[in-house]
Amino acid sequence: MTSRTDMQNDRGFTLLEVTVVLVIAGLLLGLAMARGPFHSTSVTFGAARAKVLHVLRAAQDRALTSGLAVTVIMDAEQRDLMTVLGKTVHHDRLTGPVRAFIPQQHGGMLTRGVFRFDPDGTASGPPLALLLGQHSELITLSPITGRILTHVQ
Structure with missing residues (x-):
């Protein structure tokens, strides 16, 4: 059985998790932009x-x-x-x-x-x-x- 305090801790992401995701997204975007536009x-x-x-x-x-x-x-x-x-x-x-x-x-x-x-x-x-x-x-x-x-x- 889960207690009430366990449910309150599982409601969202921590500031650290959000920051890590944004840093990774920024690095990927930076790599894509450095490569230049894609030409077919x-x-x-x-x-x-x-x-x-x-x-x-x-x-x-x-x-x-x-x-x-x-x-x-x-x-x-x-x-x-x-x-x-x-x-x-x-x-x-x-x-x-x-x-x-x-x-x-x-x-x-x-x-x-x-x-x-x-x-x-x-x-x-x-x-x-x-x-x-x-x-x-x-x-x-x-x-x-x-x-x-x-x-x-």
Whole structure:
């Protein structure tokens, strides 16, 4: 049988116990903060891939809805995507460490690639490769259907 004094002693934590827990939590937090922010290459790569696909699909949609050809110019060195519709120019940039390449048919790399979307649904442009660590993807355009195709490497 437990006495009344035993029950009163078991009601909570002592100041020493709370202090020890806070010190341990502080040490763990300090270690995590010293390590810096956590980066995921797959998330970074996915964001860059999504941005490129968004720019290309938006250009394709604008060509179909406006009845005018829309051009996307990819500067691989600057990682700049420039969308041109008539006199309107819109810039998007790839941020982070993802690299873009425009491979030539017979070897070598181009510094710029021009992707054209016509109002009849056709499209033209070179393949575009994205690379980050173990992640790589090739983005191509179907010249007849205008579809934007992705090929995981």
